[in-house]
Amino acid sequence: MERLFRQAIQNPAKVAIVDQSKAYSYGELMTSATRIATFLLGEKSDLNEARVGFMVSPGFDYVAVQWGIWMAGGIAVPLCITYPFPSLQYVIEDTGADIILVGPEYEEILHPYSDYSKIRFIRLSAGIATTEPRTLPQINPNRGAMILYTSGTTSLPKGVLTTHGTIESQISTLIEAWKWSSEDYTVCLLPLHHVHGIINVVCCSLWAGATVEFIHPFDAKQVFETFMEGKVNVFMAVPTIYFKLISQFESESSERKSAISARLNQFRLMVSGSAALPVSVMEKWQQISGHYLLERYGMTEIGMAISNPYDGERKAGYIGKPLPGVEIRLVDEQNVEVPFGEPGEIQVKGPSVFKEYWGKPTATANAFTADGWFMTGDIAVVEQEYFRILGRDSVDIIKSGGYKISALEIEEVLRTHPAIKDCGVVGLPDEEWGELVAAALVSDHALDTKELTTWLRERIPAYKTPRKYLLLDELPRNAMGKVVKNDLKNLF
Known part of the structure; x- marks a missing residue:
């Protein structure tokens, strides 16, 4: 991971991180990370891929801890700061974590591990003791670097093991495709136990020598206030965040709206990902900001693989073209490549693909x-x-x-209905049809589903029209804003 640390060595005075209005230089980040690495090593010369779980709030300490784990030869296991204890326990025990490092806000929830003899429990609140500088281990690119867990929307979460080489490939691909530079300044609003926040925002900005400001917890008004300071020029978020920012924007005065729009228009890049971006949200954001959001496609297992172009046409509802160095093919159920224009499963090959599911060879x-x-x-x-x-x-x-129907296509049409704020479409088991198309709807108005069906049939074929409807106050979502379809099915 030497290439990630290069800016910290070469430009120690440059501001790397801003959190809670305090700025930290690359030099301070490197010093703190080195001290943590030395502390983690103790009498050892190398952690030799020991799993280190860490639960730390987004900001300087989070990055210093993650870098320190990598520098000491450990495998970083970020723990979601909003998870209940059973979910944290699953990750800690599934990885067989040897060390847990915890920020002061999370000591209580992880307290059961504080006197567990098989795990070294480190409290950041107690301070990291300063020890004599020492030679840190040389890390081979093929060694394990990080375990992130899949969202678990269809089964129990699996630990995705990536190597140092995998992570370097994922970062360098985006540096090239999205033209990151040391002049950039971005904000991080995203959870730091997922690729989107860790790789796309934090690691890319620090690799490029840019500055990343953390806003935690998310507050739409504060985000706009940060934008208005005039430093931010790169912004990445999930569709739910853009939706919340649009709602905040619409509550502002006309004068304030004009000022925000003028500022947003000066940004270099705006990206949306991690969940399908409704065309309606994209179009509204374009009206506000002057930016056609760059949509891309990625997964925990592969980082980013497909992206709309930085320069060139960005198409609403499309994820774009393969990124540099990433091979993509579409295949049928027999693993045979499909003819151009036919639907198929996305398959990926290249150096950015993960090594293995932790402890799950099958x-x-x-x-x-x-x-x-x-x-x-x-x-x-x-x-x-x-x-x-x-x-x-x-x-x-x-x-x-006998039809294969895209739930996302139906959702996109439903979102254009003026009374529908949000929706989720699923297939429900049915003896006659195999599956019935069903739609969960979020609306502030009373909906006549017969009228809705008539409206839909003017826009999509009858066989795609939902046979069942469910009205909800909100849809079940995970930390990245994705609708959890299995939970949604259960609600029917």
Whole structure:
């Protein structure tokens, strides 16, 4: 991971991180990370891929701890700061963590491990003792670096092990594709136990020698206030954040709206990912900011693989084209490449693909084809050279009456209805049809579902029209804003 640390060595005075209005230089980051690495090592010369779980709030301490783990030769296991204890316990015990490092806010929830003899429990509140400088281990790119857990929307979460080389490939690909530079200044609003926050925002900005400001917890008004300071020029978020920012914008005065829009128009890059971006949100944000959001496609297992272009046409509803160094193919159920224009499963190959599912050799073997392609389970089609996601085979592709129906396509149409704020479409088991198309709707108005069905049939074929509806106050979502479809099915 030497390339990630290069800016800290070469430009120690440059501001790397801002959190809670305090600025930290690259030199301070490197000093703190080195001290943590030395402390973690103790009498050892190398942690030799020991798993180190850490639960630390987003900001300077989080990055220093993560860097320190890598520098000491450990495997970083970020723990979600909003998870209940059973979910944390699952990750800690599944990885067999040897060390837990915890920030003061999370000591209570992880207290059961504080006197557990098999785990070294380190409290940041107690301070990291300063020890004599020492030679840190040389880290081979093929060694394990990080374990992130899948969102678990379809099964128990699996630990995705990436190597130092994998992470370097994921970062360098985005540095090239999205033209990161040391002049950039971004904000991080995203959870730091997922690729989007860790790799796309934090690691890319620090690799490039840019500055990243952490805003935690998320507050739409504070985000706009930070934007108005005039430093931020790169912004990445999930669709739910853009939705909340739009709501905040609409509550502002006309004068304030004009000022915010003028400022947003000066940004270099705005990206949306981690969940499908409704075209309606993209269009509204373009009206506000002057930016057509760059949509991209990635997973915990592969980092980012497909992206709309930095320069060139960005198409609403499309994830773009393969990123540099990433091989992509679409195949049918027999693993045969489909003809151009036909839907197929996205499969990925390249140096940015993960090494294995931690402790799950069978799941790892089942995730790859015999010739080494990772099977994403996502169905897409290529139209005019741009990939368009139809959905996840297990949850978004509904097999009804002999048809394969994209739930995402129906959701996009439903969101254009003036009375519908949000929606989720699923397939429900049915003896006659195989699966029935069902839609959960969020609305502030009383909806007449018969009228809605009539409205839909003017826009989509009858076989795609939902047969069942459910009205909800909100949809079940995970930490990255994705609708948890299995939970949604249970609500029916």
